[in-house]
Amino acid sequence: MVPTSYYVILSAVLFGLGVIAFLFKRNIISLFMSIELMLNAVNLAFVAFSQAKGGNLDGQVFVLFVIIVAAAEAAVGLGIIILIARNRRSLNVERVDLLKL
Amino acid sequence: MQTPILDYLWLIPLLPLLGSAINGLFGKGWPNKIVNSVAIGSTGLSFFLALEAVREFFAQGQQFVHKEYFDWILIPGFFRAGFDLQMDQLTVVMVLVVTGVGWLIHIYATGYMAHEGGYYRFFSYLNLFMFFMLILVLAANYVLLFVGWEGVGLSSYLLIGFYFLKKSASDAGKKAFIVNRIGDFGFMLGMFLLFRSFHAADNTVISLDFQTIFHAASNPAWGHEGWGQFGTMTIACLLLFMGATGKSAQLPLYVWLPDAMEGPTPVSALIHAATMVTAGVYVVARSHVLFTHSDTAMLVVAVVGCATAFFAATIGLVQTDIKRVLAYSTVSQLGYMFLACGVGAFSAGIFHLMTHAFFKALLFLAAGSVIHAMGGEQDMRHMGGLGKKIRYTYMTMLTATLAIAGIPFFAGFFSKDAILFAAFQSPASGRVLYAFGLLTALLTAFYMFRLIFLTFGGAPRYDEHHVHVHESPWSMLGPLVVLAVLSIIGGWFAIPAVFAGGPDYFAGFLAQVFGGGEVADAAGDMSAHHLELILAGVAVVAALAGMATAYWLYLRQPQKPEQLAKSMQPVYKTLLNKYWVDELYNAIVVAPLVWFSRQILWRSVDVGVIDGTVNGVASGLTGVGDGVRHTQSGNTRSYAVWVVVGAIVIIAVIFFWPSAKTLSGMVQP
Numbered sequence: 013m014v015p016t017s018y019y020v021i022l023s024a025v026l027f028g029l030g031v032i033a034f035l036f037k038r039n040i041i042s043l044f045m046s047i048e049l050m051l052n053a054v055n056l057a058f059v060a061f062s063q064a065k066g067g068n069l070d071g072q073v074f075v076l077f078v079i080i081v082a083a084a085e086a087a088v089g090l091g092i093i094i095l096i097a098r099n100r101r102s103l104n105v106e107r108v109d110l111l112k113l
Numbered sequence: 114m115q116t117p118i119l120d121y122l123w124l125i126p127l128l129p130l131l132g133s134a135i136n137g138l139f140g141k142g143w144p145n146k147i148v149n150s151v152a153i154g155s156t157g158l159s160f161f162l163a164l165e166a167v168r169e170f171f172a173q174g175q176q177f178v179h180k181e182y183f184d185w186i187l188i189p190g191f192f193r194a195g196f197d198l199q200m201d202q203l204t205v206v207m208v209l210v211v212t213g214v215g216w217l218i219h220i221y222a223t224g225y226m227a228h229e230g231g232y233y234r235f236f237s238y239l240n241l242f243m244f245f246m247l248i249l250v251l252a253a254n255y256v257l258l259f260v261g262w263e264g265v266g267l268s269s270y271l272l273i274g275f276y277f278l279k280k281s282a283s284d285a286g287k288k289a290f291i292v293n294r295i296g297d298f299g300f301m302l303g304m305f306l307l308f309r310s311f312h313a314a315d316n317t318v319i320s321l322d323f324q325t326i327f328h329a330a331s332n333p334a335w336g337h338e339g340w341g342q343f344g345t346m347t348i349a350c351l352l353l354f355m356g357a358t359g360k361s362a363q364l365p366l367y368v369w370l371p372d373a374m375e376g377p378t379p380v381s382a383l384i385h386a387a388t389m390v391t392a393g394v395y396v397v398a399r400s401h402v403l404f405t406h407s408d409t410a411m412l413v414v415a416v417v418g419c420a421t422a423f424f425a426a427t428i429g430l431v432q433t434d435i436k437r438v439l440a441y442s443t444v445s446q447l448g449y450m451f452l453a454c455g456v457g458a459f460s461a462g463i464f465h466l467m468t469h470a471f472f473k474a475l476l477f478l479a480a481g482s483v484i485h486a487m488g489g490e491q492d493m494r495h496m497g498g499l500g501k502k503i504r505y506t507y508m509t510m511l512t513a514t515l516a517i518a519g520i521p522f523f524a525g526f527f528s529k530d531a532i533l534f535a536a537f538q539s540p541a542s543g544r545v546l547y548a549f550g551l552l553t554a555l556l557t558a559f560y561m562f563r564l565i566f567l568t569f570g571g572a573p574r575y576d577e578h579h580v581h582v583h584e585s586p587w588s589m590l591g592p593l594v595v596l597a598v599l600s601i602i603g604g605w606f607a608i609p610a611v612f613a614g615g616p617d618y619f620a621g622f623l624a625q626v627f628g629g630g631e632v633a634d635a636a637g638d639m640s641a642h643h644l645e646l647i648l649a650g651v652a653v654v655a656a657l658a659g660m661a662t663a664y665w666l667y668l669r670q671p672q673k674p675e676q677l678a679k680s681m682q683p684v685y686k687t688l689l690n691k692y693w694v695d696e697l698y699n700a701i702v703v704a705p706l707v708w709f710s711r712q713i714l715w716r717s718v719d720v721g722v723i724d725g726t727v728n729g730v731a732s733g734l735t736g737v738g739d740g741v742r743h744t745q746s747g748n749t750r751s752y753a754v755w756v757v758v759g760a761i762v763i764i765a766v767i768f769f770w771p772s773a774k775t776l777s778g779m780v781q782p
Contacts, residue, residue, distance in 0.1 A: 035757070106750070
């Protein structure tokens with residue numbers, strides 16, 4: 013059986029990759045994908061701890077919730093992205109700075 | 114026995130308060146007639162209730178009456194101050210003077226103020242004054258007395274500044290209030306000291322009731338404090354006397370009274386001549402048990418009184434404003450009263466208080482009538498020859514002048530005589546006090562007759578085409594006539610033993626209050642009788658001399674006074690400028706205070722520290738905001754950086770800060 017720490021390390025590495033991608037990519041679609049990567053890294057950790065606790069299903073349930081929320085988020089997010097792409101003819105995140113005060 | 118009013122003593126002060134409230138709250142739109150009837154009605158009723166209370170007081174055999182109505186301050190087992198009123202012989206005199214003279218002046222004021230604006234306001238204040246003054250004289254403890262004491266100060270301030278659009282009037286009001294506060298500070302300290310030391314000595318003393326305090330003071334443990342011994346009694350008495358010097362306009366706090374003449378004349382008559390300013394004398398007489406414990410305090414009272422009497426009389430010699438002459442005369446006569454108290458002749462002091470209330474109120478009211486007749490002119494240099502035109506005013510004012518000058522068988526003669534006699538007999542430098550008192554009597558006669566001759570005698574010095582001199586209405590003359598009668602017969606209550614053959618009724622009446630505190634009256638002692646006759650003779654000669662000098666200078670040789678003033682230029686200038694006391698106070702008290710307020714408190718503390726703090730906080734926050742604003746770049750990825758950094762910081766804290774671990778629940782405590 014694979015020790016839990018392996019899963020957790022893999023999860024941390026995936027999460028770190030997600031963060032780095034989020035910080036350095038410019039394309040909004042890539043940002044979106046890096047968010048998915050982070051969410052799934054967390055999912056992996058949940059499942060691993062669920063198994064480590066000997067069949068406690070709390071972690072599994074949480075994973076299902078995360079997947080549902082991620083799906084909803086993807087729907088909304090992609091809608092926003094399409095609108096941005098239509099309005100600006102660009103998907104460069106640096107040109108989307110309307111959140112400035 | 115039924116004593117309805119004595120049981121409900123609170124009705125006497127309450128009525129004027131009601132009148133004040135009604136006029137003050139609703140009187141604005143009312144015609145003068147209704148305001149009149151409320152004001153005169155409430156004080157008149159109060160006067161009749163006072164008469165009835167006095168009748169009952171005599172009917173029940175002059176027993177001391179003490180009524181507790183409700184607790185005001187109560188700390189069980191430690192201190193109690195209640196709304197307690199009392200009635201004894203001293204109160205009888207004071208209550209009758211206050212309500213009686215007060216009522217007459219109210220009636221007079223309806224005539225005098227008839228054409229003034231703020232009519233309802235005036236009577237509301239005047240009634241309020243009556244309320245506080247009655248509280249002052251009826252109170253059975255120092256604390257309640259102090260309520261009245263402060264209250265009359267307040268009404269005095271309001272009434273002096275009645276013409277508040279005139280800067281000099283509102284300034285005079287403020288001056289009166291502030292100078293009074295200085296004295297009140299001493300009065301309060303005196304009360305605190307009395308309670309503290311009496312309570313420490315005997316913990317059954319749990320109030321500042323007169324009875325309690327005086328009873329405690331008669332404990333032999335409080336020995337007699339000789340000259341120069343500064344024990345509790347001396348200091349407490351001197352502090353109380355400091356309050357009295359403020360309220361009763363004695364040296365060095367007399368400066369407010371002459372300026373107080375800015376108020377309407379009825380106010381000057383009621384508050385600044387007849388009643389309020391005598392409150393200090395009343396307090397000293399009321400506290401006679403304490404004062405007689407201390408030679409120092411008594412001598413200070415006598416010397417301050419005597420010095421004030423002489424000092425104010427000299428200033429009165431050269432003043433040209435008719436009301437200012439009377440103001441300085443009031444200060445001087447109050448000095449006489451303190452002189453009497455200081456030499457232990459409390460009943461003589463109270464007697465002079467009473468007669469003075471009659472004739473000085475009359476003098477002021479008559480002066481008001483003169484001013485009314487002259488259409489507002491107050492300068493005596495622009496009067497003259499009024500005697501034939503306003504006969505009633507002239508006759509009544511002459512009566513009062515004869516009374517104040519001490520011409521035999523007028524009221525002032527008996528009271529002044531009693532004071533001078535007591536001063537002469539006093540062992541503590543009595544002869545010096547007597548000499549100054551006598552000199553003051555001479556000066557008084559001179560400046561009062563100077564006033565009469567300048568105003569009523571000689572040839573008119575005003576423009577007869579423009580000023581239409583007219584006699585005042587009867588609402589003003591009536592009180593004058595009543596007060597004139599009182600100025601004549603008021604002194605007959607206390608015809609000394611030497612003239613009437615019987616005992617001095619007034620002193621005998623008050624003896625039940627002052628008891629052993631009085632200097633032993635030498636009644637029956639033939640040599641003392643001779644002495645008294647001689648002193649009375651000397652006083653009369655002095656009065657006549659003053660009168661004759663005034664006659665010679667102002668009627669026979671009208672050009673003489675000017676030559677005299679020229680030949681004695683420095684003296685004249687000093688007197689005319691009132692010894693530069695106001696200027697002196699300005700230089701040593703007011704100016705430094707103003708400088709300190711402006712330079713230190715305003716420019717440094719207020720602008721520098723307080724405004725500086727507020728403005729500093731504001732500009733500091735603006736700066737911080739300016740700096741932090743740049744983090745809001747609008748760039749999504751920079752926000753993401755902040756999120757990551759924040760997460761790292763939080764995780765680091767949780768791992769490396771042990772107590773944070775317990776807080777976050779990662780480690781079981």
